[in-house]
Amino acid sequence: MKLVKVAVLASDPITRAGAASLLGSRPELVMVGQDAASQADVVLVMEEHVTDRVLSQVRDLGRQSEQLTGPHLVIVVDHFRESDLMTAVECGVVAILPRRETGGGELVAAVLAAGDGTATLPPRLQGALLAQVQRMRRDVLEPNGLTLSGLASRECDVLRLVAEGYGTEEIATKLCYSERTVKNVLYGLMTRCGLNNRAHAVAYALRAGAI
Numbered sequence: 001m002k003l004v005k006v007a008v009l010a011s012d013p014i015t016r017a018g019a020a021s022l023l024g025s026r027p028e029l030v031m032v033g034q035d036a037a038s039q040a041d042v043v044l045v046m047e048e049h050v051t052d053r054v055l056s057q058v059r060d061l062g063r064q065s066e067q068l069t070g071p072h073l074v075i076v077v078d079h080f081r082e083s084d085l086m087t088a089v090e091c092g093v094v095a096i097l098p099r100r101e102t103g104g105g106e107l108v109a110a111v112l113a114a115g116d117g118t119a120t121l122p123p124r125l126q127g128a129l130l131a132q133v134q135r136m137r138r139d140v141l142e143p144n145g146l147t148l149s150g151l152a153s154r155e156c157d158v159l160r161l162v163a164e165g166y167g168t169e170e171i172a173t174k175l176c177y178s179e180r181t182v183k184n185v186l187y188g189l190m191t192r193c194g195l196n197n198r199a200h201a202v203a204y205a206l207r208a209g210a211i
Contacts, residue, residue, distance in 0.1 A: 004115035005030050007037035007071075009057070010046040019046060022104050023111060038064035038071065042114045044107075046076045046099070050084055058091045072114040076102055095120035151189070151210045158185045160211045163202045 006029050010016035016034075023044070024031045037043050038061045047054055062070030074095040075088070088096070094117070095110045102110075110120050151159075154175075161171045172179045186198060195201045205211045 002115070003028060003030050004042055004112070005032050005040045006042045006044060006111055006115075007032050007034060007040040008044045008046065009034060009037060012046075015046050019044060019107065023108065026108060026112075029108075029111065037061055040071045042074060042111050043071045044074045044076065044111060048078045048099070050075060050077050050080050050088065055084065055087055055091060058088075058093070062092050072117065074110050074114050074120075076107065094118070151205060151208065152185075155185055155189050156205065156210045158182055159189075159202055159205045162186075162198050163206070163211055 006023055008016050008019045008023070008031070010019065020031050023029050032040050043058070043061060045054065045058060058073050061073075070092045073088075073091065073093040074097070075093055076097045076099045078099045080096055094114050097106065097110055097120070113120055157175055158171055161174060166174065168179050168182050171177070172182045175182070177185075186201065189195065190197070190201055193201075193204060195204055202211070
């Protein structure tokens with residue numbers, strides 16, 4: 001059985017104690033204190049409003065964490081601003097639940113799902129997140145030749161052909177580049193992303209969903 005370390009953050013001590021007691025009754029969940037929240041696998045945040053202070057607090061957890069991606073965050077909140085959605089996702093939030101409509105069973109299920117990396121967002125916020133991602137792609141990434149994966153469009157084009165087994169000369173011919181350009185594209189990508197060779201670069205692009 002996989003054990004998931006969970007911390008509960010709430011400004012109201014009664015809310016915090018109640019949630020910790022509920023989650024602590026599950027054998028697969030191991031509760032840790034607020035002072036060790038950055039080392040938890042999942043952090044449950046329960047507040048009326050997600051304020052700038054709350055966002056700053058959860059952002060700090062990711063910075064303090066020894067894990068590569070920081071803890072997954074579950075927020076149970078009465079009021080959440082759609083304008084804060086992208087910031088929340090960047091901070092590691094994988095689930096946002098309406099406080100007044102979330103019972104004990106839903107809370108436990110959301111924390112367990114977060115432990116497996118599964119995201120849980122209300123339909124309204126899912127639509128808002130997709131709209132914001134599309135705006136970011138259109139207004140920020142595409143004008144700069146970038147994709148959502150963080151790779152430039154021509155880097156994706158080159159890596160797609162590398163993955164198909166083409167050599168530098170063949171790639172240059174297909175893309176109407178010089179061989180030097182192809183080599184520079186690959187070198188720049190590998191240097192920027194800390195990749196060891198072309199195979200590593202292809203694997204990186206595949207994991208990122210770029211090719």
